Amino acid sequence: MKLFILYQTDNWKSKxxxxxxxxxxxxxxxxxxxxxxxxxxxxxxxxxxxITLNIFEEI
Incomplete structure (x- = not known):
């Protein structure tokens, strides 16, 4: 199952x-x-x- 995480970030899209x-x-x-x-x-x-549900990985 796919999920989508919504983020707000700066203009350079830094983590x-x-x-x-x-x-x-x-x-x-x-x-x-x-x-x-x-x-x-x-x-x-x-x-x-x-992201994929139930998978361990760095985001």
């Missing part, structure tokens, strides 16, 4: 600046939530990472 805003079952729901919360602006970007 150190990531803030998690939720876990979703579809990419469309993650993007819709990011738009509704207005997470993307001139100083920040949105990153949606696809």
């Amino acid at each position: 150190a600046s990531r803030i998690c805003f939720g876990v979703f079952d579809t990419r469309a729901k993650a993007n819709e939530s990011a738009k509704w919360q207005e997470l993307s602006n001139s100083n920040s970007k949105v990153v949606v990472l696809e």
Whole structure:
């Protein structure tokens, strides 16, 4: 099963600046939530990472 993690980050999309805003079952729901919360602006970007459930790995 695939899950999608929604992050807000800086313009350079560095891992150190990531803030998690939720876990979703579809990419469309993650993007819709990011738009509704207005997470993307001139100083920040949105990153949606696809992960597989029940697999141990570095994100």
